[in-house]
Amino acid sequence: EAQVTQNPRYLITVTGKKLTVTCSQNMNHEYMSWYRQDPGLGLRQIYYSMNVEVTDKGDVPEGYKVSRKEKRNFPLILESPSPNQTSLYFCASGLQGNTGELFFGEGSRLTVL
């Protein structure tokens, strides 16, 4: 089954404790992206990757890091989480060139205390 898998789905952590949200896709997609969803703001792009070892900032990259060492994986790293990073995070993947037709993971709800 074609899918994008995120882990963990739910996480409560404390300010400053480094965490990683993993994302894996099994569709051999070149394009992957991270979004955060906040009420009234829709989805805002954090980082994206056009292919292995190619990453770039989205609209709200501050406080986040990513890496793309393998085609299937695109982890999101919060080196020192802060309460304003409490949000619902989505990983998405798509065909080369970012056609706009994306496949989304189920989401990871992060709470930073």
Place this chain on the structure above:
Amino acid sequence: AQSVAQPEDQVNVAEGNPLTVKCTYSVSGNPYLFWYVQYPNRGLQFLLKYITGDNLVKGSYGFEAEFNKSQTSFHLKKPSALVSDSALYFCAVKDYKLSFGAGTTVTVRA
């Protein structure tokens, strides 16, 4: 700069009635337009897209959308809504990047 607006935070309709979710956009070039749906506690799912051609686009679950270049709109429609259509709907536009609207919550009452 590109942008997309969904002027209604919420839309409430009775089951069996027509459903319309509004979307307007602003881009410098020819737009690629999309609709996604998000059911509770789930990720977004692609519904339909407009790239070029016929202004009326048909998608999943009986939804369709009408592209209107003069009004820069891409409204989502369904002739007869179901309770199971209750969800959060996002319009998106792609020019140089993909941008999402803030979302419209649709509630279909039985």
